[in-house]
Each structure stands twice: as C-alpha cells, then as structure tokens.
Amino acid sequence: DTEVTQTPKHLVMGMTNKKSLKCEQHMGHRAMYWYKQKAKKPPELMFVYSYEKLSINESVPSRFSPECPNSSLLNLHLHALQPEDSALYLCASSQPGGGQQALHFGNGTRLTVT
Amino acid sequence: GIQVEQSPPDLILQEGANSTLRCNFSDSVNNLQWFHQNPWGQLINLFYIPSGTKQNGRLSATTVATERYSLLYISSSQTTDSGVYFCAVEWSDMRFGAGTRLTVKP
Numbered sequence: 663d664t665e666v667t668q669t670p671k672h673l674v675m676g677m678t679n680k681k682s683l684k685c686e687q688h689m690g691h692r693a694m695y696w697y698k699q700k701a702k703k704p705p706e707l708m709f710v711y712s713y714e715k716l717s718i719n720e721s722v723p724s725r726f727s728p729e730c731p732n733s734s735l736l737n738l739h740l741h742a743l744q745p746e747d748s749a750l751y752l753c754a755s756s757q758p759g760g761g762q763q764a765l766h767f768g769n770g771t772r773l774t775v776t
Numbered sequence: 777g778i779q780v781e782q783s784p785p786d787l788i789l790q791e792g793a794n795s796t797l798r799c800n801f802s803d804s805v806n807n808l809q810w811f812h813q814n815p816w817g818q819l820i821n822l823f824y825i826p827s828g829t830k831q832n833g834r835l836s837a838t839t840v841a842t843e844r845y846s847l848l849y850i851s852s853s854q855t856t857d858s859g860v861y862f863c864a865v866e867w868s869d870m871r872f873g874a875g876t877r878l879t880v881k882p
Contacts (some may be wrong), residue, residue, distance in 0.1 A: 695870075704862055704872035705819070718869055750817055764809060764824040765870060770817050 668768035685736040685753030693758035694736040699750040712758040743775045780873035797848040799863035807866035814859045
C-alpha cells in the first residue's frame, strides 16, 4: 500500500469546470511535489513545496493553482483547463533539502479534459 | 540544464533472463534514484543511490558519480518486472530520464 494517497483516481472535467486534486502523505516528509505525466513520457515537475512554502514553480500556467494547507496535505486546483492538459498527475513527497532523500509517489490522478 | 540519458529505450526479455539498464547524466548531481512504473501507472522507488552499490533481492544498482553514470541490474526477470524504468537525478530539482520500457515474456 502506498503511503502517499491521491484522490480522485480518475477525473473527467469540461473546460469551464473548476476541480481540485488532493494528495495526503503520512510519512512525516516536509517536501511535497506535483508532477505531470503525458502518455509514454517521463514525469515533468510542476511545483515543489518545502516546509509548506512554494519553492519551485516550473513556469506552469495559472490555470493550475497549488495549495499546501499543512505538512501532510497538498492540493492542485484546476480551472479553465485545455484538452492538452489531459494527463496523469502525480503527487510525491520526500525530506527536503539538497541531496533529497527518496521520492515517494502516490498512484496518481488520471485527468481527462473534454 | 542537466541532461539525463537512459539506454536502451526498449528491451524485450524472456522470463529468467538478466538485464542491465544504463543512466548517463551530464553534470554532478546530489541525488540519483531509480523508479519502476508498472502498466497501471504506479511509480515505485527502487533505489536512492547517489553513489556506490545497493542490492534489493533480484535488483541491484551501482552509481559511479565521478563518471556520471548509473546501472540498474535485473536478474532472473519475471513478467511482473515489465513496465518502464526511470532514473531521476537532482540538479536544482529532480529530473527524469526518458525511461527504458521493459517487456518480460513468459
């Protein structure tokens, strides 16, 4: 069983909808991440939170809005998405700092934008 | 930015065979990890290995940081080993290679 839990597993949304992806970890980690993965491609980093503060934002469009309410929770708010945003969205956690320890991933949310 | 190259891109094995996957990187890194993504999309961390050698059952990994490469060895492969193997390196943040897609046939 994974110790990083993502909900929902699948999400279908229209381009005018607002939805949120949720991630929770119970590993005591203080860094949390959002990655986006298109089919047959590697995961691409979107956002990094370290000690609940946004530390990396990889030039992601503003229609994706991250939120870290506390050290265990990470949300990704979605608004006015495009069909090309359809992908697997992966949450991960680790200990922060240079030479980060192992990344642990959730099972992902498979998003389809219609 | 840092370049991460994995080889081979695709590999087909008969069950029971051994294999070696390679990850080359273009700059010094703080961190290197190997992951297995199964056909359902789940990413499992296999090794955190910035340097040296580690073993876990039928899998082992070696990173030679001074020569900027890492190797993942799979022995006595099983059909459940199928999927994509990624290496990821930390430069300013964790960057993934393109992966090696492994198919193990019964």
